Amino acid sequence: MKPEDSIDLTRVGPGTVMGDFMRQYWMPALLSKELEADGDPMRIMLLCEKLVAFRDSEGRVGILDQRCPHRCASLFLGRNEESGIRCVYHGWKFDVHGNCLEMPNVPVDYRFEPRVKAKAYKTHEQNGIVWVYMGPDQDNPPPLPMIEAALAEDAETWCLMRDCNWLQALEGDIDTSHVGFLHVGSLQLDDIDDDHPMRPTILNRAPEYKVQPTDWGVMYGGFRENDDGQMSWRVAHYMFPFWTQTPNNRFHSRAIARAWVPIDDEHSMLFDITCGSDEGNPAYKSRRKSGELLFDKFEYAPNGTGFYDRWRCVDDATNDWGIDRQSQRDGTQYTGIANITMQDQAVTESMGPITDHMHERLAPSDAMVSRTRRQALTAARAFKNDGKAAPGVRNPEIFYQARAGSFLHAPEDPLDKAYEAALGKAERYGKAPEPAE
Template sequence: MGDLMRRYWLPALASSELQADGDPVRLLLLGEKLIAFRDSQGRVGVMDHRCPHRCASLFFGRNEADGLRCVYHGWKFDVEGNCLDMPNVQNGAAMKARVHAKAYKAAERSGLVWVYMGPQDDVPPLPRMEAALIPEGEVSVRFVQRACNWLQALEGDIDTSHFGFLHAGHAQPEDFQDDHPMRHTVTNRAPEYHVADTPWGTSYGAYRLEGDGRMSWRVANFMFPFWTQAPNSDFLTNVAVRGWVPMDDEHTMVVMLSWKKSPGAYTGMPLKNGQPIPGFAPAVDYLPNTTDWHGRWRPRARAGNDYEIDRDAQRRNEIYTGIRMVFMQDQAVTESMGPITDHAFEHLVPSDQMVVRTRRRVLKAAQALREQGTLPPGVRDPQVMWDARSGSFHTPAAADWQQAYREQLQAAIRVPTAEREHVPGA
């Protein structure tokens, strides 16, 4: 699975986390301990944290004059890993060309630093999801670290039946305005839905017949290698994605991208009688970042304080879980499974179809890469991700959901810059 992940550009950290000639940042990606830094010209370097001389950590290095200098013996490296200086060696000027730090290709777009950890002589195009093409000034970028395996964390986003309980078990349909996407989930807490493989991964369409004879749909996607699109927004205006980036086997960095200018986008805080419904607080409270390998973007609510659960609010059914925020409710249940879920203990049922289909799709792609060398979806053909969008919409009762999806996609409001940059077949 690690080889599959390495064939994609990975969102590693926010561009704002690196300052020119500023402090190097420890970065844990796919189990590798890396260092990220921005040089004097603003270029970003991502390399193994060990100096190739005696393996001292470059985290303690001096970021100066377009390079990172190891404080042990003064060897200096540029963003591509080239050795620029070997001052403790008599013939260092001649020897430095033979030494190269292990460095990965890095690029910046949409407020993110992207890293490619696959073959450095065969780098694919950058991702072409719409959310990954939002101009920096219009993009919202958020991170949250989760202490569990990436796949079990991701699966919460593609599990449509949990929302009516974990997040909205205390809510009733009349608590939401008629056209609110979440009204669907609390009206039918045992959803019926279709699942399909798609060019970008997998999709589901959960459906319910409305009183006026129309069919209500909630469509969500999994996109290779670890992206999800949730359905709780209007389909026509929803430009948002989450990346479940493996730090190591037991820690995940969730990267959330959305378009600030999405007209009418769902804010995440439904109202009842003009007041926010408890349990839907939109913001994550963070602990201060530290410089250790797992020190970035850790939520204040965590296993050590039981995610700040309020048992009185739970008993009053004010908040179904007693945990005040949707994202942290997901955090609590997925981390409670343990760092890596024992799937042999599971009893899967029809409402888990999307989870099962996605597991199978990812496993088959990893096997095809290993056994036949077949590249997984979206590596050489990143434009397939352009047609992935999630959200809610209505159709006539007898309409085909995938045809309706295509029609909705044609009518969708797109990020203007992203639409100009999208070139089919690029």
């Protein structure tokens, strides 16, 4: 990593290399349940842009620049009524497309509503998520990415604010060797059942890796021999521009997708989307032989109205993420942090708002991290400098080829064959794309 590489990867505002690249894709913006028809407007920030979201009388969602185009007062203060949002400063009213509907403080003969438009972005609702397209071609947006978990009508989605740059948050998902320490470092084989999916990880906490580029981003397989003679694979993906699929579920029966949506350069919002026959988050169902749950659930703080006040955890840097040193000492939790998500939250936020990559010393176990950085940076610079199409924007079906999870397979087969065999046995969710003609 050179300093300019780090800057191009982590900065996401308008005009930046990664920011312009990400604006080519549809992004999760908020959960559908966060907005009510004619309800309170909501402040949101995406890619360093301060926005306001609202649901109008007909149930349509608008995402607009928070500044009223008249005198730049915040539309968050506006009245959401009668199919539009009305600025309280002078009464100008705008619909979900940004069209000016009324300017009642101007004499009738001088009004010019058709010539005024608030900056507005395309939105689309699907399976409980409000998506937004912030690209330049608002009249011809691309199709939504065909990510398996996001296509399932019964998918479970939850959000969490993380106080750090999107890249370091995302990289916590594509590092499989940390699981044997951060999450299950205190566990021994006698603590879990013989068929527990964490058994191979406890058996060998230093897996080898196979990493390879894909049409949708990068795939890795962390592999180690199981004590029954089979090869244990933990397969995961980076998908353009900020998606991961983590291996922390059974490959054949559950699909997952995690979006690390940049709020600004120093904050990100996780959208965790899962579906499958195993109901609920597998991490919170996992138990020791004694029947004791491996991890506690985390607790949300009450939502506020600020740009950084949604989906925050009670535990954060101000209380050291809830760390319990006695729990750390006695082996209850390797970290002393009882929740698996907070364990990830703590280490990535502890790196600072944006990691100083010049202080890193990467190892062979970081092969997926380094390859993902290279793949993302190459694609973003190719778009910025050469006008090369952002991968998957106009051919979103490529994302459906990705599935993550853990499974056992014959030891002689390489990643390609093991992955193909596992995918052939997997139950798929959502509507599969039609084959290209």
